[in-house]
Amino acid sequence: xxxxxxxxxxxxxxxxxxxxxxxxxxxxxxxxxxxxxxxxxxxxxxxxxxxxxxxxxxxxxxxxxxxxxxxxxxxxxxxxxxxxxxxxxxxxxxxxxxxxxxxxxxxxxxxxxxxxxxxxxxxxxxxxxxxxxxxxxxxxxxxxxxxxxxxxxxxxxxxxxxxxxxxxxxxxxxxxxxxxxxxxxxxxxxxxxxxxxxxxxxxxxxxxxxxxxxxxxxxxxxxxxxxxxxxxxxxxxxxxxxxxxxxxxxxxxxxxxxxxxxxxxxxxxxxxxxxxxxxxxxxxxxxxxxxxxxxxxxxxxxxxxxxxxxxxxxxxxxxxxxxxxxxxxxxxxxxxxxxxxxxxxxxxxxxxxxxxxxxxxxxxxxxxxxxxxxxxxxxxxxxxxxxxxxxxxxxxxxxxxxxxxxxxxxxxxxxxxxxxxxxxxxxxx
Ligand code: MV4
Numbered sequence: 001x002x003x004x005x006x007x008x009x010x011x012x013x014x015x016x017x018x019x020x021x022x023x024x025x026x027x028x029x030x031x032x033x034x035x036x037x038x039x040x041x042x043x044x045x046x047x048x049x050x051x052x053x054x055x056x057x058x059x060x061x062x063x064x065x066x067x068x069x070x071x072x073x074x075x076x077x078x079x080x081x082x083x084x085x086x087x088x089x090x091x092x093x094x095x096x097x098x099x100x101x102x103x104x105x106x107x108x109x110x111x112x113x114x115x116x117x118x119x120x121x122x123x124x125x126x127x128x129x130x131x132x133x134x135x136x137x138x139x140x141x142x143x144x145x146x147x148x149x150x151x152x153x154x155x156x157x158x159x160x161x162x163x164x165x166x167x168x169x170x171x172x173x174x175x176x177x178x179x180x181x182x183x184x185x186x187x188x189x190x191x192x193x194x195x196x197x198x199x200x201x202x203x204x205x206x207x208x209x210x211x212x213x214x215x216x217x218x219x220x221x222x223x224x225x226x227x228x229x230x231x232x233x234x235x236x237x238x239x240x241x242x243x244x245x246x247x248x249x250x251x252x253x254x255x256x257x258x259x260x261x262x263x264x265x266x267x268x269x270x271x272x273x274x275x276x277x278x279x280x281x282x283x284x285x286x287x288x289x290x291x292x293x294x295x296x297x298x299x300x301x302x303x304x305x306x307x308x309x310x311x312x313x314x315x316x317x318x319x320x321x322x323x324x325x326x327x328x329x330x331x332x333x334x335x336x337x338x339x340x341x342x343x344x345x346x347x348x349x350x351x352x353x354x355x356x357x358x359x360x361x362x363x364x365x366x367x368x369x370x371x372x373x374x375x376x377x378x379x380x381x382x383x384x385x386x387x388x389x390x391x392x393x394x395x396x397x398x399x400x401x402x403x404x405x406x407x408x409x410x411x412x413x414x415x416x417x418x419x420x421x422x423x424x425x426x427x428x429x
Pocket of ligand 1: 140142184
């Protein structure tokens with residue numbers, strides 16, 4: 001697009017590639033996030049001294065922070081993300097659910113908004129039928145969530161969930177839902193413009209997660225039929241247009257074994273796994289985010305997968321040791337390449353992975369004409385990927401891609417609960 005860039009960085013990231021490759025770079029502080037990447041005054045100051053027109057917040061840190069979005073507005077810097085009101089509305093999960101339900105998007109049977117008391121919860125759970133799940137309205141990522149299998153366990157689950165959400169989010173509010181057994185996590189990518197029009201870019205299957213951390217994502221989902229894709233896409237657009245959503249966003253759904261789908265949450269940011277959608281639709285999501293932020297309208301059509309794509313998250317973690325972080329120096333690096341192989345990364349040979357932040361060091365994204373070919377190409381790329389000096393999730397991915405059930409597309413969010421991680425070795429064949 002020819003747009004000049006300014007990178008901000010903490011002292012821990014002074015040797016990161018985004019710093020080298022940006023047109024300008026501004027150090028905003030010390031390694032602890034609160035002193036740098038979460039420090040709003042310092043980021044605004046960096047934008048002001050470099051005369052930046054806009055801030056792209058990426059997918060962590062302040063990307064869904066209503067206060068930051070508001071302050072950008074106040075300082076006349078375009079925040080390439082959601083408005084403060086939208087972040088607040090979708091960030092409160094009970095409000096988000098009520099909003100989507102009112103818009104006609106299917107939701108999981110449960111409480112109308114927050115539960116007022118344990119007694120109200122017990123009566124409702126009896127009506128809906130066990131198992132049920134209690135969820136923190138301020139939650140996400142599984143925190144402040146409790147599954148309740150029978151009335152006897154309700155009171156303790158209620159107390160524990162309230163306690164946990166009060167401590168983690170400063171908000172003890174809970175809502176209740178029927179518990180969906182062995183669901184798939186399917187999300188629909190959407191983008192809306194300033195006229196209130198939205199389009200969808202089909203789904204990503206994110207069911208392969210461990211402790212609410214996604215490890216592999218793919219599109220199209222092996223579980224989703226053309227008919228269901230059409231229906232879920234329409235529902236996602238209905239939800240996005242009901243709130244006049246502007247920018248890129250994701251509507252997360254749970255899909256049960258009978259292929260019923262239910263709204264779960266909305267993410268008001270670009271996500272880690274967005275490249276697989278780019279590879280199968282030929283739609284540059286970041287470019288379109290910037291265009292929408294500049295006031296341009298979207299084309300209005302929807303995008304369906306023309307290829308198959310999968311992303312393996314390469315983390316500096318030891319999969320045979322509980323995915324324990326493995327920071328340190330990358331002493332040797334070889335990146336695979338060739339047709340249908342994309343790597344998004346900030347690392348290079350000699351780079352020292354700091355212990356301060358997320359352990360994801362690369363995304364390996366493979367695309368091909370069929371899911372089978374994606375798997376073969378991904379195994380080849382993983383085998384050629386050399387990262388010496390640290391432990392990585394590469395051996396886990398190789399083991400997963402040899403699992404007959406995964407290869408057959410038979411998996412739910414429970415898949416990794418029973419996966420054997422013990423025999424995974426960093427030594428390759
Ligand atoms: C659920 C559920 C089953 N039934 N809600 C997990 C994180 C949060 N975003 C919502 N989550 C779930 N909500 C009902 N009514 C199961 C999960 C869940 C899950 C969802 C997606 C991906 C992985 C998961 C792992 C465990 C539980």
